[in-house]
Amino acid sequence: MxxxxxxxxxxxEKDNVENLAEQIGAALRGIDYEILFIDDSTDETPxxxxxxxxxxxxxxxxxxxxxxxxxxxxxxxxxxxxxxxLACMDADLQHPPxxxxxxxxxxxxxxxxxxxxxxxxxxxxxxxxxxxxxVSATARHIGKILLxxxxxxxxxxxxxxxxxxxxxxxADLKPVGWKIMVEVxxxxxxxxxxxxxxxxxxxxxxxxxxxxxxxxxxxxQVFSLMKRATKRSGIIMIRWSEEFTKNMxxxxxx
Numbered sequence: 001m002x003x004x005x006x007x008x009x010x011x012x013e014k015d016n017v018e019n020l021a022e023q024i025g026a027a028l029r030g031i032d033y034e035i036l037f038i039d040d041s042t043d044e045t046p047x048x049x050x051x052x053x054x055x056x057x058x059x060x061x062x063x064x065x066x067x068x069x070x071x072x073x074x075x076x077x078x079x080x081x082x083x084x085x086l087a088c089m090d091a092d093l094q095h096p097p098x099x100x101x102x103x104x105x106x107x108x109x110x111x112x113x114x115x116x117x118x119x120x121x122x123x124x125x126x127x128x129x130x131x132x133x134x135v136s137a138t139a140r141h142i143g144k145i146l147l148x149x150x151x152x153x154x155x156x157x158x159x160x161x162x163x164x165x166x167x168x169x170x171a172d173l174k175p176v177g178w179k180i181m182v183e184v185x186x187x188x189x190x191x192x193x194x195x196x197x198x199x200x201x202x203x204x205x206x207x208x209x210x211x212x213x214x215x216x217x218x219x220x221q222v223f224s225l226m227k228r229a230t231k232r233s234g235i236i237m238i239r240w241s242e243e244f245t246k247n248m249x250x251x252x253x254x
């Protein structure tokens with residue numbers, strides 16, 4: 001079976017990383033995997049990650065000094081990854097680790113990308129407040145209007161996705177800010193995307209990083225990608241139901 005590398009950018013998530021690694025391990029039982037934490041923290045997160053990597057052979061981490069930013073951290077993780085499949089998820093447990101198993105099954109079934117979505121039947125935004133919903137919806141619609149590659153994707157501004165490593169072999173990734181999946185979808189090579197439903201969860205610990213700076217960086221990124229994005233056509237988009245997803249996990253992962 002193909003090896004999976006799960007890249008997790010961290011910034012002051014000392015109370016979450018051990019729980020996250022444990023849940024990822026449970027979700028990926030029987031699968032060859034590694035977790036790559038790319039850390040920009042100013043708290044005790046690096047010490048926690050060091051202890052975690054010493055007791056769990058699946059865990060690696062790099063603490064960056066003098067460099068910050070979620071998107072650049074994820075790209076760094078992709079470059080260090082040893083897996084055939086690469087996944088990205090947040091450290092705050094709002095992305096449920098259990099979703100990694102059906103994502104892996106989707107790629108084993110032949111997809112180039114798997115993108116869990118809150119906005120297809122079976123999905124949920126976890127009861128976000130009206131402000132978060134407004135910001136999220138505005139970002140999605142701006143992206144879909146300005147970038148054709150996002151128009152078939154129902155949840156294009158999520159930070160939760162998985163893809164085949166070869167998709168980015170020739171990609172000129174120059175990420176800004178936080179919306180790394182937008183960059184990867186715009187710049188990489190692929191032909192088949194599978195969306196599966198998932199339920200966004202409440203933050204386990206720590207604080208949200210949403211800010212006006214993040215919003216401005218997203219707009220900068222989108223306008224840059226309007227000029228740089230790879231021209232493509234004929235992308236196949238497939239959406240799995242909850243029941244079909246369960247059946248495919250049994251077929252391709254067991």
